[in-house]
Amino acid sequence: MISRSGPLVQSCLNFSEGRRPEVIRQVLLALRAVQGAKLLDVVSDASHNRTVATLVGSPRAVLQSCLAGTGKAIEMIDMNVHTGVHPRIGAMDVIPIVPFSGVGMADCIEIAKELGSLLAKQHNIPVYLYGEAATTPDRKNLAVIQTLQYEKLKLKIREPFYKPDFGPLCLHPTAGAVAVGAREMILFFNVYLSTNDVQVAKQIAKKIRGSSGGLVDVKAIGVSLENNLVQVSTEVTNYHRTPLYMVYDFVEREAAYLGTAITRTEVIGLLPQKALWDVAIRHLKLKDFDASRVLECKINQDEEGIFSYNESPVE
Amino acid sequence: MISRSGPLVQSCLNFSEGRRPEVIRQVLLALRAVQGAKLLDVVSDASHNRTVATLVGSPRAVLQSCLAGTGKAIEMIDMNVHTGVHPRIGAMDVIPIVPFSGVGMADCIEIAKELGSLLAKQHNIPVYLYGEAATTPDRKNLAVIQTLQYEKLKLKIREPFYKPDFGPLCLHPTAGAVAVGAREMILFFNVYLSTNDVQVAKQIAKKIRGSSGGLVDVKAIGVSLENNLVQVSTEVTNYHRTPLYMVYDFVEREAAYLGTAITRTEVIGLLPQKALWDVAIRHLKLKDFDASRVLECKINQDEEGIFSYNESPVE
Numbered sequence: 001m002i003s004r005s006g007p008l009v010q011s012c013l014n015f016s017e018g019r020r021p022e023v024i025r026q027v028l029l030a031l032r033a034v035q036g037a038k039l040l041d042v043v044s045d046a047s048h049n050r051t052v053a054t055l056v057g058s059p060r061a062v063l064q065s066c067l068a069g070t071g072k073a074i075e076m077i078d079m080n081v082h083t084g085v086h087p088r089i090g091a092m093d094v095i096p097i098v099p100f101s102g103v104g105m106a107d108c109i110e111i112a113k114e115l116g117s118l119l120a121k122q123h124n125i126p127v128y129l130y131g132e133a134a135t136t137p138d139r140k141n142l143a144v145i146q147t148l149q150y151e152k153l154k155l156k157i158r159e160p161f162y163k164p165d166f167g168p169l170c171l172h173p174t175a176g177a178v179a180v181g182a183r184e185m186i187l188f189f190n191v192y193l194s195t196n197d198v199q200v201a202k203q204i205a206k207k208i209r210g211s212s213g214g215l216v217d218v219k220a221i222g223v224s225l226e227n228n229l230v231q232v233s234t235e236v237t238n239y240h241r242t243p244l245y246m247v248y249d250f251v252e253r254e255a256a257y258l259g260t261a262i263t264r265t266e267v268i269g270l271l272p273q274k275a276l277w278d279v280a281i282r283h284l285k286l287k288d289f290d291a292s293r294v295l296e297c298k299i300n301q302d303e304e305g306i307f308s309y310n311e312s313p314v315e
Numbered sequence: 316m317i318s319r320s321g322p323l324v325q326s327c328l329n330f331s332e333g334r335r336p337e338v339i340r341q342v343l344l345a346l347r348a349v350q351g352a353k354l355l356d357v358v359s360d361a362s363h364n365r366t367v368a369t370l371v372g373s374p375r376a377v378l379q380s381c382l383a384g385t386g387k388a389i390e391m392i393d394m395n396v397h398t399g400v401h402p403r404i405g406a407m408d409v410i411p412i413v414p415f416s417g418v419g420m421a422d423c424i425e426i427a428k429e430l431g432s433l434l435a436k437q438h439n440i441p442v443y444l445y446g447e448a449a450t451t452p453d454r455k456n457l458a459v460i461q462t463l464q465y466e467k468l469k470l471k472i473r474e475p476f477y478k479p480d481f482g483p484l485c486l487h488p489t490a491g492a493v494a495v496g497a498r499e500m501i502l503f504f505n506v507y508l509s510t511n512d513v514q515v516a517k518q519i520a521k522k523i524r525g526s527s528g529g530l531v532d533v534k535a536i537g538v539s540l541e542n543n544l545v546q547v548s549t550e551v552t553n554y555h556r557t558p559l560y561m562v563y564d565f566v567e568r569e570a571a572y573l574g575t576a577i578t579r580t581e582v583i584g585l586l587p588q589k590a591l592w593d594v595a596i597r598h599l600k601l602k603d604f605d606a607s608r609v610l611e612c613k614i615n616q617d618e619e620g621i622f623s624y625n626e627s628p629v630e
Contacts, residue, residue, distance in 0.1 A: 010610075040613040055616055099341060189440075248599055256388060264602045270610040279595035284563055287579045295325075295415075296611075297584040298355040299371055 007102035009062050009111060010185065011055045012095040015073045016082050017051045023076045031069035036061030041270055049084030050093070054270060056100055066115055067122070068096050070154060074123050074175040079150045087146045089128075089153050090176030094142065096131060100272075107180035109133045116180040120167030123175070126157060127166040128278050131181035132285045135165055142179055150176045187236040187275060188268035189244055191251045195260040199226035204232050204254045208247065214252065217242040243278035317353050317372050322417035324377050324426065325500065329409040329459030330388045331397050333364040334546045338391045338461070343368060346384035351376030356585055364406070366398030369585060374426050381410050381430055389490040392613045394465045403460045404443075404468050409457065411446060415587075416598045423497035424448045431495040435482030438490070441472060442481040446496030450480055457494055459495050465491045489578050502551040502590060503583035504559060511574040513539035519569045523562065530565065532557040547618055558593035 013031065017023045024044055032039045037057030044051040070092040076273040077091035098106040120127045129135055134166035138144055138161070144182055148156055156162045156169050163169065164177065171177055193201055201222030208304065210216040217238040224230050232251055236242055252262050273289075281289050291297045317323070328346065332338045339359055347354045352372030359366040370380055377487055385407040392406035410430065427448035435442045444450055445457040453476075454457055463471055469486050471477045478484065479492065486492055487519040508516055516537030525531040532553040538546050551557055567577050589606075598603050606612045 040610065093621045096398065182366065185495060215398070221553050224442060224493065244595075244599060262600060264600045266602055267608060270613060271352060271608055272610045273612075276595040276609070279598055280559075280591040280593075283594055283598045285527060285579045287581055293586055294372070294591070297588075298585060299353060 007107070008056055008099040008100040009059050009103055009108060010100045011062050011066060012098070013053045013055065013066065013069055013092065015051055015053070015069070015087075015092045016049060016053050016079065016084065016090065017073070017077050018044045019046050025075060026071050027051070027072045030072035031055060031065050033068060034065040037065040042201065043269070045086075047084065048086035049082060050088065051075055053235050054089055056134055059107065062097070062260050063111055063115050063118075067118060070095070070119055070123070074125065074172065078174045079176040080174060082150070084152050087143075087149050088176075089146055089150050090125070090172070090178050091174070093176050094146070094179045095135075095181070097180070099186050100185075105132050105182060105184070106296065112182045113182050116166045116178070117179055119180070120164075123172065124170040125167050125175055126164035126169070126177040128177060128179045129165040129177050131179060131183035133180065133182040139165075142181065144178060145177075149175075155178060165259070170277050173304050182240045185242070185272060187233045187239050187244065187271060189247055190266060190268065190300065191229050191232045191234065191248070191265045192230065192263045193255055194229055194230065194263045196224075196228040198222055198230050200255075200258050200260055201230045201232050203258060204251055205234075207254050208232070208234065208250050215242055215246065218247060239272070239275050239278075243282065244275055245279045248279075299311050317376070321373055322422070323371055323373050323415040324418055324423060325415045326377055326381055327411055328368045328381065328383070328384055328407065328414070329403075330366055330368070330407045331364060331394065331399070331403050332388070333359045333399065334361050339366050340383050341520070342366070342387045342392055345387035346370060346380050348383060349376050349380040349456065352380040360399055360401075361402035362399065364397060365401050365403065374418065374422065376431050377412070378433075379443065380425055383586070384432050385434055385493065389440065389487065394490045394491040395489060397465070397603070401493075402458075402464050404461055404463070404465050404561045405440070405487070405493050406489070407493050409445075409461070409494045410496070412448075412495070413500050415500075415505065419451070420447050420499070426428040427495045427497045431481045431493070434493055434495070435479075438487065440482050440487040440490055441479035441485070441492040442623075443492060443494045444480040444496060445494050446498035448495065448497040450578055454480075457496065460492075461495060468492060492526060499553045499555070500587060502554050502559065502586060504549045504551055505581045505583065506547045506563070507580065508545050508570055508575050509578045510545055511539075511543040512536055512575075513545050515575055516545045516547050516569075518573060519566055520549075522569050523547070523549070523565050530557055530561065533562060533586050550595065555588050555595075556616050558597065559590055560594045561598050563594075594606070616617060 015027055037055055040056055041054040043225050072091040096110045099108050109132055116127040116129055124129040130139050134140045159286055205220035205222040206212050208214040208218055220237040221233050223233050254260050330342055352370055355371055356369040388407040412427045414423050424447055431442040431444055443460050445544050449455045452528050520535035520537040521527050523529040524535040525533055534550040536548050538548050570576050
């Protein structure tokens with residue numbers, strides 16, 4: 001049971017095991033052993049040989065939970081024998097700290113730094129800060145470190161450019177390194193088109209993604225799936241600034257221009273309720289709407305203030 | 316603190332006091348004294364001389380809470396000196412029991428009947444069952460009893476047509492009678508138009524409301540407000556069958572036909588999150604979406620099943 005009234009942060013820990021169920025289980029058990037943090041979702045992939053565990057809880061509890069899970073991953077995963085198609089630098093590969101409610105990015109950066117410092121001390125393992133917690137602009141993008149992979153980072157870590165933020169100037173003998181960061185929640189939003197031509201999806205993806213002149217918070221690629229289905233696969237890196245309707249409307253407009261249309265969409269992973277509210281509020285032109293008008297949110301709120309009732313019309 | 320994992324029902328108790336703060340306070344205190352039920356919202360109106368208190372909790376807790384609140388209202392409110400513009404039959408006037416989560420209408424009917432029976436026994440007060448809990452088709456519509464008002468019901472109660480479902484064949488000397496029912500949640504959804512002509516709002520209201528051939532779950536009137544604003548004021552009596560986008564789209568179409576448009580909308584009172592999700596899912600064409608994909612819902616769920624993780628792609 002976690003309290004919904006206090007501040008909450010989220011983490012999506014990526015660790016380098018997606019094949020041995022017992023190892024995955026042990027890491028998850030360590031993650032969930034901390035009171036005040038709750039495991040919400042687990043996705044394992046054998047070809048990536050990687051698991052993503054989504055955790056929500058109080059800042060203190062999530063920090064403790066990340067420490068415990070990382071300890072177990074370091075103990076049980078040997079990077080010298082790890083293979084998988086996803087780039088990785090360590091046993092506990094990536095730990096983002098994400099604002100959930102009642103906390104800001106500044107708090108998450110602080111938690112990430114404290115977590116990185118503790119991990120380095122407890123396990124004598126190098127830690128890289130990334131995202132909003134990065135100490136240099138280069139490190140904002142995790143790929144700078146991650147694409148080196150465990151094997152190359154072993155040597156590169158001695159170069160000044162790859163100096164870790166915490167810990168020794170060499171990799172942990174079996175567990176490699178850890179990337180700890182702070183970032184906004186990422187939404188994975190895929191849009192299916194009524195065409196079999198992947199070039200159309202690729203054209204739309206190019207138009208919408210920030211890197212080629214589109215929406216700054218959107219990454220996108222056009223992909224062809226089984227059954228000849230064609231999809232614009234997007235990542236929304238800041239859904240507050242770029243609500244899902246902006247992505248949908250953008251793709252719809254471009255699709256129409258190219259003579260096709262949206263058939264349906266899907267979300268991969270979990271979605272914060274605000275991402276859905278934003279779409280509903282936009283399409284209903286709802287004014288002055290906030291979480292305090294949602295029944296389920298009231299249930300999680302304090303009862304204080306209930307006696308300062310309004311004198312407004314009743315049924 | 317109420318548990319979100321068990322079954323929950325809602326009630327919106329209407330009691331006949333909207334002027335004396337101390338009386339309102341005492342009834343609210345009685346309502347909220349029961350563990351497992353939580354007061355979410357209170358709206359008092361002086362001209363109606365009436366208060367609506369929204370309560371959510373386990374079926375048992377809500378039943379106990381309604382008993383306690385009604386006891387206090389009966390003790391403190393004298394209908395012989397009560398005035399107000401809203402029709403009313405008693406001190407605790409109307410108690411609807413509404414499915415919230417994990418319960419069906421059948422459960423709510425049972426709770427309403429048990430509550431009615433207990434109230435009659437404890438206070439020797441006549442109780443009318445209405446809505447889905449009604450024992451005759453006539454009683455489905457609360458207005459049949461309510462519009463008589465306390466003053467006329469005093470006499471009419473002796474006629475067979477007005478025989479209460481529980482309790483004596485005469486009103487309680489000070490507290491009158493109570494209507495206890497079961498119904499779906501009602502959404503109050505107002506649509507503002509970019510015209511000052513109330514006739515346009517009245518025409519749209521007539522088109523959309525079920526009673527004149529429109530949507531069966533919608534009641535609607537066209538009204539003129541301050542500042543010359545014009546509004547289609549609707550009540551959606553089953554938002555599962557009639558999601559808000561159906562109401563919005565209907566009004567939008569009729570408004571366009573009549574040469575005007577929707578400027579904005581508003582919700583009066585609280586909205587269940589599903590009412591917003593339905594709109595978002597529709598407008599995003601989201602497939603296979605349900606509550607289990609919403610982060611905040613996961614927080615309230617059991618962790619069981621988390622170890623049966625999927626082997627699907629990861630970041």
